[in-house]
Each structure stands twice: as C-alpha cells, then as structure tokens.
Amino acid sequence: MTDNHVQQSNDESTKQSEAGDEKVNLLGMSRSQLETFFESLGEKKFRASQMMKWVHQLGVTDFDDMTNMSKALREKLKSVAEIVVPEITYEDHSADGTRKWVMQMAGGSSIETVYIPDGGRGTLCVSSQIGCSLDCSFCSTGKQGFNRNLTSAEIIGQLWIAARSFGNADVSKERYVTNIVFMGMGEPLLNFDNVVPACDLMMDDFAYGISKRRLTVSTSGLVPMIDKLGSVTDVSLAISLHAPNDPLRDVLVPVNKKYPIKDLIAACQRYLANLPDKRRITIEYTLIEGVNDLVEHAHELVVLLKDLPCKINLIPFNPFPNNEYRRPSRNAVMRFQKVLNEAGYVATIRTTRGDDIDAACGQLVGRVEDRTRRSQKYIPVADVTPATQVAR
Numbered sequence: 171m172t173d174n175h176v177q178q179s180n181d182e183s184t185k186q187s188e189a190g191d192e193k194v195n196l197l198g199m200s201r202s203q204l205e206t207f208f209e210s211l212g213e214k215k216f217r218a219s220q221m222m223k224w225v226h227q228l229g230v231t232d233f234d235d236m237t238n239m240s241k242a243l244r245e246k247l248k249s250v251a252e253i254v255v256p257e258i259t260y261e262d263h264s265a266d267g268t269r270k271w272v273m274q275m276a277g278g279s280s281i282e283t284v285y286i287p288d289g290g291r292g293t294l295c296v297s298s299q300i301g302c303s304l305d306c307s308f309c310s311t312g313k314q315g316f317n318r319n320l321t322s323a324e325i326i327g328q329l330w331i332a333a334r335s336f337g338n339a340d341v342s343k344e345r346y347v348t349n350i351v352f353m354g355m356g357e358p359l360l361n362f363d364n365v366v367p368a369c370d371l372m373m374d375d376f377a378y379g380i381s382k383r384r385l386t387v388s389t390s391g392l393v394p395m396i397d398k399l400g401s402v403t404d405v406s407l408a409i410s411l412h413a414p415n416d417p418l419r420d421v422l423v424p425v426n427k428k429y430p431i432k433d434l435i436a437a438c439q440r441y442l443a444n445l446p447d448k449r450r451i452t453i454e455y456t457l458i459e460g461v462n463d464l465v466e467h468a469h470e471l472v473v474l475l476k477d478l479p480c481k482i483n484l485i486p487f488n489p490f491p492n493n494e495y496r497r498p499s500r501n502a503v504m505r506f507q508k509v510l511n512e513a514g515y516v517a518t519i520r521t522t523r524g525d526d527i528d529a530a531c532g533q534l535v536g537r538v539e540d541r542t543r544r545s546q547k548y549i550p551v552a553d554v555t556p557a558t559q560v561a562r
C-alpha cells in the first residue's frame with residue numbers, strides 16, 4: 171500500500187504483500203483510524219462501522235465474507251489490507267472456569283492472556299508489552315526485561331481470541347467478556363500509542379461495547395502519562411502502589427524514584443477530577459511477607475490515601491522461581507485487610523484463580539526470545555513454568 175493516509179502506530183502491524191506493497195492490518199484500527207482508511211480508498215466513513223462489526227462482533231477475517239461490501243471494494247481491500255490475529259500456541263481451561271492463552275507474536279516471543287469468570291462477570295486480563303522495562307522486584311515479567319511493545323492489533327487480538335473462544339455467537343448479543351484489565355504483561359502507559367486505539371475499540375459499540383467503568387488500565391505510576399491518558403480517554407485507572415512510603419516503594423517499584431508517591435497521588439486526583447462521572451482509583455497492593463504486609467504498613471496506608479477516592483485490591487504475592495519473596499499467611503493478609511476496612515476503605519483480597527493452569531496474577535511470564543536486559547544475571551522463569559513448557 172502506497173498511501174500515507176493511515177498512520178500505523180507500529181511497523182509490526184504492516185507486512186509486505188507479494189507485490190512488495192505494504193498491507194495494513196485492520197484488526198487494531200479504532201473507528202477514527204478506519205474512517206480515515208476508508209476515506210483514503212474513496213469510500214464513505216460508515217464503512218468503518220461495517221468493518222468493525224464484521225471483524226470484532228462476528229469474528230470475520232476474510233474480506234470475501236463481508237457481504238455488505240461491493241465486490242470491487244472487497245477486491246480493493248484484499249490488495250491493500252489484511253486482518254491478522256495473533257497465533258495461539260497454547261490454550262488451557264481451568265476447572266474453575268479460568269482460561270489462559272499463550273499467543274505467539276511476530277518475532278517469535280509469546281505473551282499471555284487470562285480470562286477469569288466470577289459470577290455474572292468475566293474479566294479478561296490483557297498484556298500490553300512483551301516483557302517490561304520497569305523491573306519491579308516482585309514481578310516475573312519485569313525480571314524478563316523488555317522485548318517490544320505490542321501493536322494495537324496484538325492487544326485487541328487478545329480480546330478477539332477470547333471472545334471467539336466462546337463460540338461464533340455475535341459478540342454484541344452474548345457478552346462473556348464484561349470487564350477488561352491491563353494487568354497482564356507490560357506497562358500499558360509505556361505503549362500509549364497502541365494501548366489507546368485498542369481501548370477505543372474495546373469500548374466502541376460496533377466492536378465490543380465494554381463500559382469505560384469496566385475497562386481498567388493498570389500502571390506502576392508514570393505521572394506524566396497518567397495526565398496524558400486523562401486528556402484522551404476516560405477509562406478506569408488502577409495504580410500499582412505496593413508500599414505506603416517512598417523508601418519502601420523505591421525498592422519494590424523502582425520507577426518511584428522518578429515519580430514519588432506524593433506526585434502519584436496528585437496525578438490520580440487530577441485524573442478523577444477530569445472524569446465525567448464519579449469513580450474511584452483502584453489501588454493494587456501486592457502483599458509480600460515481612461516486606462510490606464505489617465500492620466504498621468496498613469496504618470500508614472490509611473493515612474496516605476485519606477484524600478483519594480479509592481478502593482484497595484490486596485494481592486497475596488505469587489511466588490516464582492529465583493525470587494526470595496514469600497506470600498504472607500492468610501492471617502497476615504486478613505489482618506492487613508481488617509485495618510483498612512476498619513478505617514472505612516473498601517479493601518478486597520484478590521483470590522488466586524486458575525492456579526492449576528498457572529494463570530495467577532504476576533505469573534504471566536510468556537517467553538521472550540530476544541532478551542535485551544538482565545539476561546546475564548537472571549535465569550528466565552519462563553523456562554520452568556508448565557504453560558510455557560507446553561507452549562514450545
């Protein structure tokens with residue numbers, strides 16, 4: 171494709187056709203990007219909605235099956251565009267209903283996506299990057315180092331695959347995925363240009379129609395990017411806090427040295443103030459035995475968060491190989507929760523789901539072929555987890 175009307179946010183989402191022209195992958199394009207694309211072909215904007223419905227609601231990836239597009243348009247589409255979804259290399263369904271996919275991305279690396287049903291809710295945990303550069307001390311993804319950003323097609327592709335796994339029903343009629351959290355691999359705000367169009371598609375009524383209140387971007391706390399996010403979208407926000415003071419957070423979440431807690435809380439307040447409705451920030455707090463799980467830490471947290479409308483999600487640490495942190499006892503977790511509850515906070519304990527398929531939070535390790543950092547001093551955990559062993 172020779173035109174420059176459609177700006178792809180990542181080169182990985184285009185590929186060479188046989189004729190040598192670049193084909194553009196329509197899977198990751200938001201409505202506005204698709205409108206621009208169709209206008210560049212001399213078509214009306216409404217084609218964007220038609221395309222979204224075919225691809226995202228009906229799961230159609232072959233232009234020939236798009237019967238409300240003229241034959242000439244379908245031929246044109248075939249010559250300049252394609253719809254490529256990620257390749258599933260491993261899939262597992264847990265006894266508790268949890269589903270997990272390992273998907274191989276261009277370049278050979280893999281990422282993981284998890285679906286967790288809970289009553290009437292179905293939450294999809296999506297990845298935004300292959301690996302992560304931020305190196306939080308308790309996170310197996312961080313320990314892999316960073317490989318690359320996922321394209322918007324690779325991000326929305328995770329939802330496309332999850333939605334299709336429930337059969338070929340029209341996604342707009344039967345919704346299994348009701349909630350989405352960016353809590354898989356990677357730091358979404360370091361892949362802003364691809365995460366935002368993917369979020370737009372997730373929320374678009376012609377695609378998945380997920381409510382903005384049920385779409386949550388989780389960040390380790392990149393202050394300027396939180397402001398930037400608030401300027402373009404109104405998804406819900408979760409903050410990986412994990413410590414009630416800077417000296418401790420500096421150790422657990424190293425990016426805290428750049429954006430300390432006070433600045434982070436101020437950014438959260440600005441984010442909430444910008445939203446059109448009343449919402450709360452989700453504070454994620456991974457409890458690690460003897461490190462951040464003491465009653466004193468809970469009391470410190472009570473004071474720290476007093477001016478921030480928030481709910482607190484306590485995540486008992488998920489151990490992984492070559493890491494010395496330990497999960498606290500059930501009693502320690504409940505003691506911590508009690509302090510928060512008694513102070514008036516909504517504090518829930520995230521129950522570990524999908525343990526039998528290794529899909530628990532913080533165990534999303536994937537497999538990075540081209541490790542760019544820390545490869546010398548760390549034996550990758552991906553090599554010892556059952557899922558990725560099978561995925562090979």
Ligand code: SAH
Pocket residue numbers: 308309310352353354355356357358388389390408409410454455456485486487488489490531532533
């Ligand atoms: N990079 C983003 C989103 C991905 S991490 C962020 O940091 O928010 C998703 C959540 O899992 C974060 O709250 C993270 O702190 C938590 N997590 C990572 N490793 C974990 C582990 N080993 N045990 C429990 N939670 C973990």
Ligand code: SF4
Pocket residue numbers: 302303304305306309310311312313354355356357390410
């Ligand atoms: Fe990256 Fe989040 Fe893991 Fe930190 S917790 S290393 S930001 S994925």
